[in-house]
Amino acid sequence: MSLLIENVEKQYKIRTSATLVHALNGVSITLKRGATLGIVGESGCGKSTLARVISGLEKPSAGSIMWEGEEIADKAKNHFRPQRSRVQLVFQDPYSSLNPRQQIGSAISEVIVVHKLIPKDGIKARVEELLSIVGLSSDLQHRYPHQLSGGQRQRVSIARALAAEPDLLILDEPVSALDVSVRAEVMNLLIDLREKFNLTYIFISHDLGMIRYISDVIAVMYLGKVVEFGDWETIIERPLHPYTRALIAAMPDHSIIGNPETLSKTLQGEVPDPAHMPTGCAFHARCPIAVPICTTRTPSLIEVSNKHYVACPEVKV
Amino acid sequence: MNKSEPLLSVAHLDISTQQDPRVLINDVTFQVHEGEAVGVVGESGSGKTLSALSILGLLPRGVVVTEGSIEYNGVDLASITAQEMRKIRGSEIAMVYQDPMTALNPVMKIGDQLLEVIESHEKVDSSSQGRVREALKEVGIPDVDRAMDSYPHEFSGGMRQRVMIAMALILSPKLLIADEPTTALDVTIQQQILALVAEERRKRHMSMLWITHDLGVVANLVDRLIVMYAGRIVESGTVKEIFTNPQHPYTYGLLASLPIATDKSRRRLTSIAGVPQKPWLVGQSCSFAPRCFNATSECQNQIPQLLGTLEKSVACFHPVGVTS
Numbered sequence: 103m104s105l106l107i108e109n110v111e112k113q114y115k116i117r118t119s120a121t122l123v124h125a126l127n128g129v130s131i132t133l134k135r136g137a138t139l140g141i142v143g144e145s146g147c148g149k150s151t152l153a154r155v156i157s158g159l160e161k162p163s164a165g166s167i168m169w170e171g172e173e174i175a176d177k178a179k180n181h182f183r184p185q186r187s188r189v190q191l192v193f194q195d196p197y198s199s200l201n202p203r204q205q206i207g208s209a210i211s212e213v214i215v216v217h218k219l220i221p222k223d224g225i226k227a228r229v230e231e232l233l234s235i236v237g238l239s240s241d242l243q244h245r246y247p248h249q250l251s252g253g254q255r256q257r258v259s260i261a262r263a264l265a266a267e268p269d270l271l272i273l274d275e276p277v278s279a280l281d282v283s284v285r286a287e288v289m290n291l292l293i294d295l296r297e298k299f300n301l302t303y304i305f306i307s308h309d310l311g312m313i314r315y316i317s318d319v320i321a322v323m324y325l326g327k328v329v330e331f332g333d334w335e336t337i338i339e340r341p342l343h344p345y346t347r348a349l350i351a352a353m354p355d356h357s358i359i360g361n362p363e364t365l366s367k368t369l370q371g372e373v374p375d376p377a378h379m380p381t382g383c384a385f386h387a388r389c390p391i392a393v394p395i396c397t398t399r400t401p402s403l404i405e406v407s408n409k410h411y412v413a414c415p416e417v418k419v
Numbered sequence: 420m421n422k423s424e425p426l427l428s429v430a431h432l433d434i435s436t437q438q439d440p441r442v443l444i445n446d447v448t449f450q451v452h453e454g455e456a457v458g459v460v461g462e463s464g465s466g467k468t469l470s471a472l473s474i475l476g477l478l479p480r481g482v483v484v485t486e487g488s489i490e491y492n493g494v495d496l497a498s499i500t501a502q503e504m505r506k507i508r509g510s511e512i513a514m515v516y517q518d519p520m521t522a523l524n525p526v527m528k529i530g531d532q533l534l535e536v537i538e539s540h541e542k543v544d545s546s547s548q549g550r551v552r553e554a555l556k557e558v559g560i561p562d563v564d565r566a567m568d569s570y571p572h573e574f575s576g577g578m579r580q581r582v583m584i585a586m587a588l589i590l591s592p593k594l595l596i597a598d599e600p601t602t603a604l605d606v607t608i609q610q611q612i613l614a615l616v617a618e619e620r621r622k623r624h625m626s627m628l629w630i631t632h633d634l635g636v637v638a639n640l641v642d643r644l645i646v647m648y649a650g651r652i653v654e655s656g657t658v659k660e661i662f663t664n665p666q667h668p669y670t671y672g673l674l675a676s677l678p679i680a681t682d683k684s685r686r687r688l689t690s691i692a693g694v695p696q697k698p699w700l701v702g703q704s705c706s707f708a709p710r711c712f713n714a715t716s717e718c719q720n721q722i723p724q725l726l727g728t729l730e731k732s733v734a735c736f737h738p739v740g741v742t743s
Contacts, residue, residue: 144605251694281462282632283669286676286690293687308606311678315685339683352610354635357679359662362617364639368610372575 104135104302105156105270110165112151112326116377123377125151126162127326127384130403133319135170135269138296138303140317140334142310142349146373148326149306153272156304157191169270187217190263194275196255200247206233206258207243213265232261235298237291253284257291264295272304277312289315310353314338322346325376325384328403332410342406342417344389345369383414391416425450426492426626427474427512427594433486434469434478441699443482444469445650448725451594456620456627458637458658461647462695467630470647471596473497474628475512476504491594510540513587517599519579523571529555529582530567536589554585558615577608581615588619594626601636613640634677638662643729646670649706650698656731666731666738668711705736713737 112126126148133139141149154160156167158174167174169189193199200209210229214220220228230240236257247255256276263271273292277285293316296303307313313320313334320337322330322345330343341347348369358364371388374380380387386396393416401413427450434444444466451457461467472478474489474496489496491512496504508514516522524532533551537543555563558581571579580600587595597616601609617640620627629641637644637658644661646654646669654667665671675689693710705711708718717736725734 144607253694281695282634283462283673283676283691284694286688287692289678289688290690310606315678315688335683348607352606354606354609354633354638355679356635356638356662356674356677359638360658361639362621365610365614365617368614369607370611372577372608373605 104170105131105133105139106166106168107131107133107152107156108166108168110152110155110162110167112148112155112160113163121377124326124379125376126155127379128165129323129326129328130165131321131328131331133302133304135302136296136300137318138305138316140313140320141304141306141323142308142313142320143323144308144349144373146325146376147323148376149323150274151326152323153191153274153304153306156270157189157272159191187219187266188268189270189272190266190268191272191274192256192259192263192276195279196252196259197247199259200255200262202247205244205246206250209258210243210262210265213262217266219265219267228265232265235264235295236261251284252280253288256280256288260288260291260295264299268301270302270304272306274306275308276305278307278309285312292316310338310349311355322349325374325379327384327413328411329385329413330411331403336410340410342410342412342419343414344391344417345385348388348390423452424493426453426455427451427628428490429470429474429487430490431487432470432473432484432489434466434473434482435485435699437481437483440485441697443650443698444473445698445701447487447647447650447652449645449652449655450729451626451628453593453626454624455643456629456641458641458644459628459630459647460632460634460637460644462632464649464695464697465647466650466698467632467647468598471514471598471628471630474596475508475514476501477514506540509536509592510590511592512594512596513590513592515580515583515587515595515597515600517602519576519583520571522583523579525571527570528567529569529571529574533567533582533586533589536586540590550589554589555582557588557619558582558585559611560585576604577611580604580612584612584616584619588623591623592625594628595620596628596630598630599632602631602633609636616640634662634674646673649696649701651706652725652732652734653707654733654735655725656727656729656733660731664731664740666733666740667707667735668713668737668739669707671739672710672712705734713739 108130110126110129114123143149155162207229210232211225214225233240238257277288305316317334320334321328324345330346341350351367369388382397382399383401386392401415403411403413406412406419430448432444432447435442447470459467473484484497530551537547552563555566560566560581601612629637631637643657645652648669654670665674672691691710696706705718705723708714723734723736725732
């Protein structure tokens with residue numbers, strides 16, 4: 103076991119009132135080294151908050167995150183830096199995560215310098231090596247972000263993350279902002295890099311198609327909780343939680359065509375406000391199989407078959 | 420397929436910037452028939468949005484139609500006055516945008532905004548309030564009275580998009596143009612909106628032009644598809660033809676690059692090398708040639724014309740699956 107997330111909670115306070123926004127409500131996940139965890143859910147489900155907490159950008163309000171036997175959340179800042187280089191993040195929009203006034207080469211070398219990873223005279227060669235690893239020509243190192251295409255910029259973000267020599271890469275919607283025709287290339291690159299450097303990935307997306315393509319295990323989140331967890335085939339082919347089922351049914355899927363009926367099979371209502379959490383099961387108001395007790399009973403994640411966890415006592419296995 | 424006169428007929432449309440002319444749309448020709456739904460698919464910069472905006476005379480400042488005609492019900496929309504256009508906009512052809520927060524007035528109550536739409540075309544009378552209420556109810560807004568008295572920021576993204584649709588439908592237009600109205604929404608909410616639009620279209624026998632970058636969204640919504648690349652139409656045809664028998668290498672590659680949510684195999688995604696070209700940099704060649712697996716010298720020296728029928732047309736010298 104390599105990544106151990108246990109009962110992680112995160113609340114944010116709204117400055118003008120006493121209300122708490124419950125972003126994460128007790129998330130527990132374990133992930134083996136070298137595996138890829140896909141996290142899927144709609145906006146407000148807490149998937150990006152989880153990414154920030156795992157990477158150490160934010161402290162959880164409760165719970166613990168262990169990476170290779172070491173606590174991530176507890177590190178004092180200076181002490182924490184060597185740890186931080188082992189966990190890196192790639193964001194959705196490389197245009198806002200890269201400094202517009204910094205040349206590509208310097209954006210990458212900066213990471214190597216900060217983490218004191220190699221001697222000074224080796225940095226130039228290392229930057230060129232990193233560019234070639236992500237499929238970019240070394241000529242690009244003197245360019246600025248605006249001179250690159252969206253796909254190239256995202257490759258730079260990936261090179262920058264790899265510069266820190268991480269074991270764990272957190273990818274937060276890494277292809278969502280890219281044009282459809284370049285998404286596949288970046289996805290294939292990520293899969294190649296994972297094998298080449300024995301990386302562990304946390305791949306966060308609202309796009310179940312991409313999640314299905316890259317993940318070994320999938321966690322489905324709803325309102326700050328994991329509602330279903332299992333290996334990718336189980337989640338895609340034998341989903342049990344009514345929310346996972348609805349999510350799969352709502353995926354725009356071009357394998358079914360010319361059938362407007364498929365559009366009507368969808369959930370009613372919208373995701374509740376995390377500042378005013380519903381009682382009982384957070385999904386009950388939209389759930390097609392809800393029974394009266396769901397409004398008061400809080401379901402926990404139960405193993406229903408081998409390594410397949412579902413947080414719903416009403417599903418028939 | 421509808422063989423009658425098309426409701427909307429765009430022919431040989433060219434659009435470019437006024438200063439330092441840069442071609443943005445090149446020789447675009449398509450039709451929308453009565454009751455028909457047509458999808459326009461393309462990536463950013465392909466010209467799908469500009470094509471739609473030009474129909475309603477809403478091109479951004481400095482961007483103009485330089486060639487071609489846009490005929491709606493026998494009237495050339497490219498040559499009418501601003502006043503005549505205002506009569507058509509909203510009542511005959513209505514539009515729904517991607518981001519309702521910028522399309523709605525943030526400091527005006529929802530009820531008043533819908534009333535304003537009626538007012539811009541007809542005399543408002545005692546029945547108008549009732550029409551607004553009816554329109555909001557129809558698109559699934561709960562507690563209509565409270566909604567009319569609310570401001571846009573008090574709604575969720577999905578509810579705002581419902582309000583936009585109510586606004587677009589309140590004068591019963593014959594043609595609805597939608598520019599990626601579900602792109603910013605979560606998938607389950609997107610599905611709700613698509614179901615709503617499909618239902619309204621069926622009830623009203625309304626024509627539709629649906630612009631999107633997502634092939635999955637239109638697969639079950641429209642009758643025909645137009646695929647745009649670098650300012651030109653590269654392929655068009657019925658949904659079935661495009662999805663099951665794509666002939667342009669771009670369409671073919673695009674479909675192959677999409678993971679299918681329910682696919683059991685995990686085949687490696689086929690990718691299209693390179694990046695889309697800027698339409699004004701293409702010149703006398705096929706715009707897709709630099710990225711194409713089928714390209715020959717012919718493709719570098721000539722622009723392929725869009726040839727075929729309503730059921731299926733393709734602009735390519737070496738279409739996929741066709742041996743020459």
